[in-house]
Amino acid sequence: MIHPDNIPPSTLKGNGFVAIQELSNGAPNWTKPALLIIYGDGHENIVRSIADVLGQPWELAASLAEIKAGFEGTIYGISNIFVGSQLQDWDGSRLAINAHCVDGGQALDENLTSRCAYEYLYTESPFFQRDIARFLGFVLGQISHHRDLTKKARTTQISTTFPDVHAALPNLDILSVGADVVELRVDLLKEPLPDGSFSRMPSLKYVGEQLMLLRQRTELPIIYTTRCTKENGRFPMDDPNLFYEYLSRAIKWGCEYIDVELWLPEDIRRRLAEHKGNSKIISAFHDFSGTFKWTSPEAQELFRRGAVYGDVVKMIAFVNSIQENYELEYFRSTIQSTFPHPPLAGVNMGPMGQLSRALNKVFTPITHPLLPMIAAPGQLSAAEINMALHSMGQMPKVDIYGIGSYRSTTQAIFFEKCFNELSLPHQFMFIERAPKGSIDAIIRRPNFGGAYINPPLAAASAPYLPSLTTAARTIGQVDVVTLRLEGGRTTFIGDNATWKGIRATLSRDFVPSAYSGQAALILASAEADAAAAIFALKSLGIGPIYTIGFKTHGPLSSEVDPVRSVEDVKRLQQPFVIISALPAEKSLLVVPLLKHYRVDGRSPGSLAGKVFVDLANGPRKGDPLVIAASSGWTAYGIADVSAWTTVETLRLLVGQNVPYDFVRLASGRGLF
Numbered sequence: 069m070i071h072p073d074n075i076p077p078s079t080l081k082g083n084g085f086v087a088i089q090e091l092s093n094g095a096p097n098w099t100k101p102a103l104l105i106i107y108g109d110g111h112e113n114i115v116r117s118i119a120d121v122l123g124q125p126w127e128l129a130a131s132l133a134e135i136k137a138g139f140e141g142t143i144y145g146i147s148n149i150f151v152g153s154q155l156q157d158w159d160g161s162r163l164a165i166n167a168h169c170v171d172g173g174q175a176l177d178e179n180l181t182s183r184c185a186y187e188y189l190y191t192e193s194p195f196f197q198r199d200i201a202r203f204l205g206f207v208l209g210q211i212s213h214h215r216d217l218t219k220k221a222r223t224t225q226i227s228t229t230f231p232d233v234h235a236a237l238p239n240l241d242i243l244s245v246g247a248d249v250v251e252l253r254v255d256l257l258k259e260p261l262p263d264g265s266f267s268r269m270p271s272l273k274y275v276g277e278q279l280m281l282l283r284q285r286t287e288l289p290i291i292y293t294t295r296c297t298k299e300n301g302r303f304p305m306d307d308p309n310l311f312y313e314y315l316s317r318a319i320k321w322g323c324e325y326i327d328v329e330l331w332l333p334e335d336i337r338r339r340l341a342e343h344k345g346n347s348k349i350i351s352a353f354h355d356f357s358g359t360f361k362w363t364s365p366e367a368q369e370l371f372r373r374g375a376v377y378g379d380v381v382k383m384i385a386f387v388n389s390i391q392e393n394y395e396l397e398y399f400r401s402t403i404q405s406t407f408p409h410p411p412l413a414g415v416n417m418g419p420m421g422q423l424s425r426a427l428n429k430v431f432t433p434i435t436h437p438l439l440p441m442i443a444a445p446g447q448l449s450a451a452e453i454n455m456a457l458h459s460m461g462q463m464p465k466v467d468i469y470g471i472g473s474y475r476s477t478t479q480a481i482f483f484e485k486c487f488n489e490l491s492l493p494h495q496f497m498f499i500e501r502a503p504k505g506s507i508d509a510i511i512r513r514p515n516f517g518g519a520y521i522n523p524p525l526a527a528a529s530a531p532y533l534p535s536l537t538t539a540a541r542t543i544g545q546v547d548v549v550t551l552r553l554e555g556g557r558t559t560f561i562g563d564n565a566t567w568k569g570i571r572a573t574l575s576r577d578f579v580p581s582a583y584s585g586q587a588a589l590i591l592a593s594a595e596a597d598a599a600a601a602i603f604a605l606k607s608l609g610i611g612p613i614y615t616i617g618f619k620t621h622g623p624l625s626s627e628v629d630p631v632r633s634v635e636d637v638k639r640l641q642q643p644f645v646i647i648s649a650l651p652a653e654k655s656l657l658v659v660p661l662l663k664h665y666r667v668d669g670r671s672p673g674s675l676a677g678k679v680f681v682d683l684a685n686g687p688r689k690g691d692p693l694v695i696a697a698s699s700g701w702t703a704y705g706i707a708d709v710s711a712w713t714t715v716e717t718l719r720l721l722v723g724q725n726v727p728y729d730f731v732r733l734a735s736g737r738g739l740f
């Protein structure tokens with residue numbers, strides 16, 4: 069492992085406001101962050117929105133002295149007019165975020181930008197609460213895409229080459245099917261000038277707004293790239309400080325990844341590493357000469373240098389022969405056996421290098437037919453890579469099963485669509501199962517490659533699945549079966565994706581710490597119907613859970629208490645989240661509770677942003693979601709949860725990332 073001598077850990081940013089602790093039972097214990105929000109004149113609403121997303125109370129203040137004397141758990145907002153020069157000697161006791169509304173016509177105050185730890189660019193119309201949740205979740209260290217991606221067997225990055233992100237938006241969902249990360253080629257952006265021409269380089273204002281736009285529309289983490297002219301980009305190389313300026317701003321904007329070219333002076337790369345906060349650095353090296361040698365000592369040295377500041381090291385060379393792919397593979401295996409960290413993304417450019425694009429496993433750059441141009445010679449699409457892998461025996465064709473009731477046949481059609489879109493070789497088969505029928509015979513079929521089961525299987529009824537994930541065992545239900553090859557033997561693993569679907573739904577518009585220590589109320593006719601929801605809530609560090617209609621007995625029962633009477637309801641801690649797992653015909657029973665605990669988040673000091681999830685599936689008389697929304701709840705239905713569950717299921721079964729919005733788009737209204 070390579071350790072830079074003089075680099076402090078990645079939390080250098082100094083946003084030590086959030087203590088991230090994993091409790092012994094695995095549930096996180098998030099501390100409520102202390103924030104100071106600077107808002108533009110007339111845009112104080114953003115303070116309430118941010119507090120909503122955090123599940124914390126808020127106040128507006130007229131001076132920093134007032135804020136310093138205030139409660140730590142309260143989110144304070146101060147107008148950029150009042151704050152003036154006071155920020156100059158801000159003691160950092162709260163993380164300062166400059167919230168700038170780009171559609172208000174107000175100019176950005178660069179002085180404020182430089183004094184704040186982060187800058188949140190947003191639009192009021194349209195307004196995206198989920199974008200705030202994503203930004204805060206990331207900068208506060210509560211969400212780490214990188215941690216999840218490093219666990220994935222293969223990852224890809226789609227290199228967008230649009231001069232203006234607006235052009236990408238209509239097709240973004242389709243473009244990103246199969247991609248794990250999206251790259252914004254900042255150097256390829258073309259900022260129009262009033263005279264109809266384009267500026268030599270996009271201004272920071274233009275770049276910030278383009279980044280904001282992209283982030284509002286994709287759930288994928290973003291790589292922010294300023295590729296220089298020598299490495300097939302357009303960023304001029306005469307002033308390296310320009311790279312510092314653009315890249316350090318990307319860190320302030322909360323970009324998940326920044327691409328830092330290795331030719332940049334050491335001082336610039338070091339300073340970026342020292343201030344990267346939760347952003348990750350991709351150290352990038354490109355050689356277009358056609359003479360680069362993977363077998364040379366120089367190649368090893370380049371990796372070592374990249375590894376000093378890089379969380380990922382990317383090395384890319386133009387090649388002229390197929391032989392050079394074998395040399396790259398040898399280089400890759402040597403590097404991987406010598407340095408467990410950081411991961412190497414190594415590919416060859418040019419038609420002769422395409423083999424390496426199929427073999428590389430870390431952040432493989434991909435293109436898509438809908439992009440205006442390829443970002444580098446020889447780039448392949450996700451579908452082309454899958455076909456190549458299959459033809460080389462690296463992705464054998466298997467049968468993936470959908471096992472379920474008639475109702476889940478539309479889900480089956482969606483799976484087939486995805487397999488086609490990604491050119492996966494697998495065959496999809498749907499099998500109807502009697503409600504309590506065994507699936508033993510199915511998993512023993514010769515070409516079985518995995519299955520989803522909807523409705524799920526009771527874990528206790530499936531002794532033929534000896535290996536269960538912790539989630540499946542604790543929840544007591546299996547909704548996905550995957551295969552693992554161990555020592556030449558195949559093991560079947562029973563997993564549960566539903567809890568992840570529920571958790572993803574809960575985290576869409578609220579950060580994880582919003583749930584910690586808060587009360588939840590769950591309604592169901594039986595424990596089994598609510599188990600995945602309880603597990604999801606516990607994974608977010610929720611406080612007490614109250615149940616109505618059932619009692620818990622198994623491993624989920626700690627800190628879960630049944631509500632017995634109306635008197636009990638009156639005494640309960642106000643729930644931050646209500647989940648109804650009642651059957652469709654009973655789903656209106658939740659309505660009095662939604663009304664009783666109606667949300668009033670408009671006034672300062674009050675705790676807003678409460679969540680209602682209705683898991684009912686099927687025809688019913690009235691819709692509690694409508695009533696919940698009109699009582700101030702942020703409400704989600706089974707379509708949301710099922711779409712997220714499908715995203716998770718696809719990841720588990722075929723290792724491919726398909727965005728939530730694509731699932732919603734491609735499955736129409738009838739998925740569930």
Ligand SMILES: O=C1C[C@@](O)(C(=O)O)C[C@@H](O)[C@@H]1O
Nearest residue numbers: 227293384417433443444447
């Ligand atoms: O670094 C890379 C890799 C790349 O050059 C390629 O070869 O696919 C494409 C670029 O957009 C990206 O920044």
